[in-house]
Amino acid sequence: QSALTQPASVSGSPGQSITISCTGTSSDVGGYNYVSWYQQHPGKAPKLMIYDVSNRPSGVSNRFSGSKSGNTASLTISGLQAEDEADYYCSSYTSSSNWVFGGGTKLTVL
């Protein structure tokens, strides 16, 4: 299956909000509420930030939120902080009973 489509990069200033999109198909993003988002700092393992489209794991800041419309999911980070600068990946469960990831988005905090 093809990877989910994310913008290669986004940027924002401290305090601002940014949104990262993740586009798939009706066989993955659009077909299931099993979209998750991961934050990855350089040299580190990915960290779960959002699961089941819009749920935050315990310990994740409420500045992170997720949503979905049709075949596109979105991650919004409000009140940008320097520590948010990282790569972000979306993932979805698929109709083939496996997982597909997005290509990743590099977030730069200006």
Next chain:
Amino acid sequence: QVQLQESGPGLVKPSQTLSLTCTVSGGSISSGGYYWSWIRQHPGKGLEWIGYIYYSGSTYYNPSLKSLVTISVDTSKNQFSLKLSSVTAADTAVYYCARSSTVTTSFDYWGQGTLVTVSS
């Protein structure tokens, strides 16, 4: 707190078999309720799900890798393993083991990752 730790050779020769083990601590693979996956990340690239195993031994693999991948579990050691055969330079990547819930399907715990280089 669940922890996962990958181990195995960092260098594998082309055409040989890549073998990695993930040791789980802070929780039992046998307790059920979770899939235990291998995921890789090529240098500077995105993530690719390789496959998972359930404590019962049932497996599911990425169709693009299915013919080359074997994942097994040793519940007595609380470990699961990956074998990837006939490797090429294209299999050079950081390999992660991770846990996902059978309910939410998200990967909530990850190992730190281990770089495997395929080179003669």
